[in-house]
Amino acid sequence: MVLQMRFDLATHSLREINQTLHHIDRRPGETFVIEHPKGTHSVAVGLTEPIEVTIEGHVGYYCAGMNKNASIHIIGNAGPGLAENMMSGRIFVDGNASQYAGASGHGGLLVIKGNTSSRCGISMKGIDIVVGGSIGHFGAFMAQTGRLVVCEDAGGNLGDSIYEAQIYVRGEIDGLGSDCVEKEMRPEHKTELLELLERACLSVPIDDFRRYGSARNLYNFKIDNADAI
Amino acid sequence: MCGIVGLYLKNPALEPRLGEFVSDMLEEMGDRGPDSAGVAIYRNPAPAGGSKVSLFSTDPAENWHTRNDEISQALDVEFSVQIHASHAILTSAAPVDEVNGWIVSNWPDLRIMSIGTSIEIYKEKGHPKDVAGRFGFKDFAGTHAVAHTRMATESAVTTEHSHPFSTGLDLCLVHNGSLSNHNRLRNFLARQGGQFQTDNDSEVAAGYLTWRLSQGDSVVDALKSAIQDLDGFYTFAIGTSNGFSVLRDPIACKPAVLAENDDWVAMSSEYRAIARLPDAKHSNIWEPAPAQIYSWERSSSGNGASDAL
Numbered sequence: 372m373v374l375q376m377r378f379d380l381a382t383h384s385l386r387e388i389n390q391t392l393h394h395i396d397r398r399p400g401e402t403f404v405i406e407h408p409k410g411t412h413s414v415a416v417g418l419t420e421p422i423e424v425t426i427e428g429h430v431g432y433y434c435a436g437m438n439k440n441a442s443i444h445i446i447g448n449a450g451p452g453l454a455e456n457m458m459s460g461r462i463f464v465d466g467n468a469s470q471y472a473g474a475s476g477h478g479g480l481l482v483i484k485g486n487t488s489s490r491c492g493i494s495m496k497g498i499d500i501v502v503g504g505s506i507g508h509f510g511a512f513m514a515q516t517g518r519l520v521v522c523e524d525a526g527g528n529l530g531d532s533i534y535e536a537q538i539y540v541r542g543e544i545d546g547l548g549s550d551c552v553e554k555e556m557r558p559e560h561k562t563e564l565l566e567l568l569e570r571a572c573l574s575v576p577i578d579d580f581r582r583y584g585s586a587r588n589l590y591n592f593k594i595d596n597a598d599a600i
Numbered sequence: 601m602c603g604i605v606g607l608y609l610k611n612p613a614l615e616p617r618l619g620e621f622v623s624d625m626l627e628e629m630g631d632r633g634p635d636s637a638g639v640a641i642y643r644n645p646a647p648a649g650g651s652k653v654s655l656f657s658t659d660p661a662e663n664w665h666t667r668n669d670e671i672s673q674a675l676d677v678e679f680s681v682q683i684h685a686s687h688a689i690l691t692s693a694a695p696v697d698e699v700n701g702w703i704v705s706n707w708p709d710l711r712i713m714s715i716g717t718s719i720e721i722y723k724e725k726g727h728p729k730d731v732a733g734r735f736g737f738k739d740f741a742g743t744h745a746v747a748h749t750r751m752a753t754e755s756a757v758t759t760e761h762s763h764p765f766s767t768g769l770d771l772c773l774v775h776n777g778s779l780s781n782h783n784r785l786r787n788f789l790a791r792q793g794g795q796f797q798t799d800n801d802s803e804v805a806a807g808y809l810t811w812r813l814s815q816g817d818s819v820v821d822a823l824k825s826a827i828q829d830l831d832g833f834y835t836f837a838i839g840t841s842n843g844f845s846v847l848r849d850p851i852a853c854k855p856a857v858l859a860e861n862d863d864w865v866a867m868s869s870e871y872r873a874i875a876r877l878p879d880a881k882h883s884n885i886w887e888p889a890p891a892q893i894y895s896w897e898r899s900s901s902g903n904g905a906s907d908a909l
Contacts, residue, residue, distance in 0.1 A: 410872030428881060431872050448885055450871060451855055469855065469887055488887045489852055507852075508890065 374401035381407040385414065392418055392441075410450065415443050418460070435462045438479065454481045457498055463572075470507070473500045476517065482571040489526065492519045495536055501571035511538050512548065520567050522575045530583055534590055538583040539564050541575065550589035554582045601751045602776040603629025604763075606837040606867040607877075608744040608844050608896050614863055618643075619740030623732040625866070625873040626747045630728045632869055633751030636762035637731040638723025640772040640839050643742030645718040650693040653703065654713040654721045656686055656759060664688040667707070675702060685734045686759070687713065687722050696769060711760060711797065716770030718841050723748075723762035743898065746839045748774035755800045765803045767794065768810030770841035775802035776869055777854045779832035805830060809838065823847050823893045835888075837867050843897035852890035859883040865896050 378388045388405060392415060395403075402423040408414050412431040415424050418441035426434070429447035439458040448466035457476040467485035474490065476498025486504035492511045501520040508526035511519045514536030524542035531548020537560070538551075547553075564577050605625040609615055622639060630637075646652040657664075668681040668690060679692040692699065700715055714721040722735045728749040732738065748763035755761050764772040779785075782801035785808060790796065794807045808830065812822035819840055826836075827850065835854040838845045846867050848856055859866045859874045861883035866874045874880050888894055 409875040410870060412872075429871050429875070429885070431870055447881075448871070450857075467886065469857075470852075489890070 374398050375404060376401060377404045377406060379406045380409065380411055380414070385411055389413070389416060392420075392422070392424065395420055395422060397422055408447070412450070415441070418443070421460075429466070438462060448485070449483075453483075454479075454498075457481060467504070473498050476500070478517075480567075480570055482573075484573075486523075492517070492536070495519065499567055499570075501567055501573065503571075503573055503575075505542065508545070509548070511536055511551075514538075518563070518567060520564065520571070520580075522573065530585075532589055533583075533585045535585060537563075539567075539580045540583065541580045544583075547583065550586045551583055552586040554584050556580065556582045601632045602763075603632030603749045603869045603873070604746070604774045604776050604835065604837050604867070605629060605748075605869070605873050606744070606746040606774075606839070606844050606846065606865075608865040609742075609863070610865065611863040615643075615743060616741045618742040618745055619737045621864075621877055622740075622745045622747050623728075623737040624876040625868060626728040626732060626737075626749055628873040628876055629749050629869055633749045634727040635750045635752045635757045636723065636725045636759070637728035637747070637749045638721065638762045638764050638774075639732075639735075639737055639740075639745055639747040640714065640719055640721045640764040640766065640774075641740050641742045641745040642718045642770075642839060642841060643720065643740065644691070645841075646691050647693045649695060650691070650717070651696040651699045651715065652689060652691045652717055652720065653699055653715045654719070655688050655690065655703070655707075656711040656713050656723075657688075657709070658686070658759075659709075660686075662686075662688075667710075670706075671699075671702065674706070675699070684722060684736060686724065687735065689720050714764075714766040714770075714772060716766075716841060718743075719766065719770045719772060719839070721764055721766055721772060723764065724759055725757060725762065744839065744844055746772060746774050746837045746844060754778050754802075755798060758798075760798050761800050763802060764839070765800070765806040767796070767803065767806040768813060770839075771806070771810060771813065772839045773802065773806040773809065774837050775805055776835045776856075777833035777849070779805060779830055779834065781831040785829070801832070805834065805836065819843075819845055820893055820895055823895075827891050835869070840897075842899075843895060845893060845895040846888055847893050848888055848890050850891040856888050857885065858888050858894060859885045 405426045408428045410431040416436045419439045421440040423442045425444045431450040433452040435443045436455040438460045442461045445464045449468040451469040453468045453472040459479040464483045468483045468487040471490040472487045473481045475494045481500045484503040489507035491506040495514045495517040497517045499518045505523040515534040518537045521540045525544045527545040528548035530551030672679045677694040682689040724731045763774045766772040779801040782804040835856040
């Protein structure tokens with residue numbers, strides 16, 4: 372028997388639902404569904420248990436923020452600040468996501484099947500982000516570690532002031548940011564990319580992907596640049 | 601922060617419900633800014649060659665019928681008056697310039713909120729739910745509307761500083777964001793003959809568009825110039841007599857969502873406002889790209905022509 376607990380945001384308060392999910396006494400195999408989100412903010416934020424949550428509809432700001440261990444599937448679009456500061460777990464979005472998706476994430480996997488807009492993966496710190504469509508400008512701005520995969524195009528200033536994160540883009544890029552350069556796609560990168568696409572359940576040929584990362588001129592201290600401080 | 605909404609109806613059967621839809625959307629955006637709220641609604645055009653003016657009085661005992669008689673006699677044209685709380689709409693066959701000139705000269709105690717042929721503007725201090733209730737927005741029929749709920753950051757909280765701002769015929773603008781070069785631009789526009797009622801930055805954006813249109817620009821061309829000349833953060837929704845447009849600045853920090861289906865085009869700061877509309881979930885929903893002009897216009901041959909330019 373499939374065990375499923377359903378929450379309706381039309382009749383239950385957001386706080387009630389989130390708190391229940393925080394302190395869930397889960398029966399084996401039980402999954403959770405949130406209905407009628409209608410663009411509500413902060414849905415399924417701060418989850419810490421390894422549970423599966425499905426959200427049936429579009430969500431507003433900050434959905435799935437600070438996620439740890441949980442798998443969250445959004446059947447719809449997500450507003451700004453999706454999966455902000457995610458620690459671990461998996462978040463899948465069937466539609467598009469707005470600005471700064473996956474910002475500051477420390478770990479886990481964020482998959483957006485559609486497009487995202489500006490600042491996707493800003494300051495990422497270990498999260499893996501896979502985007503089936505395109506991303507807007509300033510993707511992976513100041514990204515420290517982790518991987519950002521973009522199956523279509525990327526907006527301007529990609530990877531500006533990037534540290535050690537890896538970026539893979541299949542389509543066109545409207546300009547790289549400061550200190551972001553194209554890098555050689557070696558066999559280990561192809562393996563890494565294949566593995567990420569497989570985990571994201573996206574079947575996209577990897578031949579056209581190119582790799583980008585830091586030229587390491589900006590964030591290393593160099594005595595010659597001391598005057599610039 | 602501020603919240604903005606716009607709704608353009610493609611299906612005339614929905615026109616009687618425009619006010620209800622826009623009130624719902626604006627109320628949903630109320631927690632983005634409860635300082636003041638306002639709506640510009642396009643409906644009931646004045647007779648050909650005539651005019652419609654939205655007036656605001658600070659006097660709670662204002663006698664609009666006396667005012668109406670006074671202007672009717674002075675201009676020797678019959679005016680009709682519709683009263684909504686502190687605002688009144690005066691419609692007549694008298695031309696725009698004549699009406700505007702007479703009001704400015706004879707009623708310095710009143711504020712002209714808008715002037716044109718089909719635009720009406722209502723705005724007041726307070727939460728959008730209260731403001732909408734005071735004016736009775738829910739009962740307004742119309743073809744399209746833009747509306748705003750304000751969190752004041754740039755200038756005072758007064759009725760005059762509320763959005764929408766209208767500085768030209770049938771043109772209005774609502775703004776989420778803040779402009780950096782509005783003082784210098786206001787001075788420049790004033791030298792070109794522009795008139796401003798407040799020190800608000802968004803009024804300058806409206807004045808800028810009015811100036812470009814007076815130079816012969818189309819709305820789209822005026823917005824293209826705005827991308828070059830306005831410095832700051834903005835998501836704009838702009839209403840004209842036959843359409844509405846949306847523009848975000850090139851950095852695009854301020855949020856915006858567009859949605860379209862066979863019946864309507866909607867714009868809002870957040871999707872949850874659009875979610876209040878019929879069949880919103882199944883409409884085409886997207887985030888407007890930075891520095892891209894989106895425009896919908898009702899042509900004489902039909903309506904719903906849309907363009908992303």
